[in-house]
Amino acid sequence: xxxxxxxxxxxxxxxxxxxxxxxxxxxxxxxxxxxxxxxxxxxxxxxxxxxxxxxxxxxxxxxxxxxxxxxxxxxxxxxxxxxxxxxxxxxxxxxxxxxxxxxxxxxxxxxxxxxxxxxxxxxxxxxxxxxxxxxxxxxxxxxxxxxxxxxxxxxxxxxxxxxxxxxxxxxxxxxxxxxxxxxxxxxxxxxxxxxxxxxxxxxxxxxxxxxxxxxxxxxxxxxxxxxxxx
Numbered sequence: 001x002x003x004x005x006x007x008x009x010x011x012x013x014x015x016x017x018x019x020x021x022x023x024x025x026x027x028x029x030x031x032x033x034x035x036x037x038x039x040x041x042x043x044x045x046x047x048x049x050x051x052x053x054x055x056x057x058x059x060x061x062x063x064x065x066x067x068x069x070x071x072x073x074x075x076x077x078x079x080x081x082x083x084x085x086x087x088x089x090x091x092x093x094x095x096x097x098x099x100x101x102x103x104x105x106x107x108x109x110x111x112x113x114x115x116x117x118x119x120x121x122x123x124x125x126x127x128x129x130x131x132x133x134x135x136x137x138x139x140x141x142x143x144x145x146x147x148x149x150x151x152x153x154x155x156x157x158x159x160x161x162x163x164x165x166x167x168x169x170x171x172x173x174x175x176x177x178x179x180x181x182x183x184x185x186x187x188x189x190x191x192x193x194x195x196x197x198x199x200x201x202x203x204x205x206x207x208x209x210x211x212x213x214x215x216x217x218x219x220x221x222x223x224x225x226x227x228x229x230x
Contacts, residue, residue, distance in 0.1 A: 001026050001184035002047070002152050007056030007066075009046055016042050017053070018208040023201075024152060027181040029174060031195045031216065032188040033228045034205035040188045041083055043205070044156050047186070048080045049073050061151060075103050079150030083157045083188075085141040089130030093121055096129050096140055100147030114143040117173050135166030142170065146177075152184045153177065159191045167194060174198055192225055204228060 002024040009017035016039050024030045034040050045051045047058060049070040058066040065073055074080075079100075087096050097110045115122040118139040124132060129140060138158055145153060155174070159167045171194060178185050178200070189195040195202070199216030204227050214222055 001061055002186070003057075003059040004047070005057045005059075007046060007058065008054045009042060009051060010054055011042075016208050017046065020056075020205075020208070020210055022203055022210065022213075024184040024186050025201070026184050027178055028200035029178045029185045029187055029198045029216075031199035031202045032186060032205065033192070033195060033202060033224065035228060036190075038205045039208040040205055041156055042208075044080070044154055044186070044188055047073075047154060048078060071103065074148070074150075077151035079145035079148070079153045081138075081141050081145045081153070081155045081158060083160065085134075085137045087129040087132075087137050087140050087144070090128060092126050092128055093124045093132070093140055094126065096144055097121070097147055100144035104148060111147060111149070114146060117146070117176070118143050118169075133163075135162045138162055138166065138170065142173070150183065152186070154186045154188075156188045157190060158187070159189065159194055167191070171198060190228075192228060196220070196224075 004022045007017055007020050020043060032040055042051060046053050049068060053066055057064060060076055065076055088099065101108050120136055121140060121143055129137060132140065158170055174185060175198060177183055187198060196219050199219060202214060202216055202219055202224060203210050204212040204224060212227060
């Protein structure tokens with residue numbers, strides 16, 4: 001679904017991403033690991049078009065998108081859940097979910113599936129986003145990204161600051177979405193055990209480069225835990 005080849009990215013004179021290549025397959029969770037400051041979030045923002053790449057290519061479903069704007073990439077089928085959630089705190093849960101449908105035709109209904117995946121959102125439908133707990137806000141951010149039914153879902157640190165019970169719920173939803181087979185998922189994560197449990201494929205970054213990659217089932221044998229240990 002996603003093919004990234006040899007991308008480079010700079011901030012000023014600093015070379016942030018160095019010849020990064022990756023693939024995200026339909027029905028699979030591709031986990032991106034690495035210590036803080038190695039370029040993971042910059043890579044995800046580059047995939048979404050929020051920061052430009054200097055060179056290389058990004059293709060979604062066989063079509064080049066590296067020159068497309070962020071809203072064009074969203075319309076092409078990328079759902080993005082940023083680090084820190086970035087919901088609209090003064091809007092209700094329903095209004096936040098409708099923001100995920102902003103480029104759809106007027107009157108497009110909120111998919112009922114979202115309330116099956118995250119039942120708490122139905123209970124909180126008229127509550128303002130800022131009044132939700134951190135875990136509930138994360139569920140709302142994921143549901144908002146899922147509302148237009150993306151082909152590719154990108155999640156940046158979805159367990160950050162979240163209570164363990166909701167981490168389990170989020171993991172269950174990610175696995176369910178991948179197993180459905182109609183979506184590719186990229187998961188950037190610091191919580192190693194959560195990442196290992198979900199990973200079909202993995203990549204490890206260091207200083208803007210991919211230094212290791214392989215199948216999720218091989219992560220322990222290949223010493224990935226030690227590569228990302230602080």
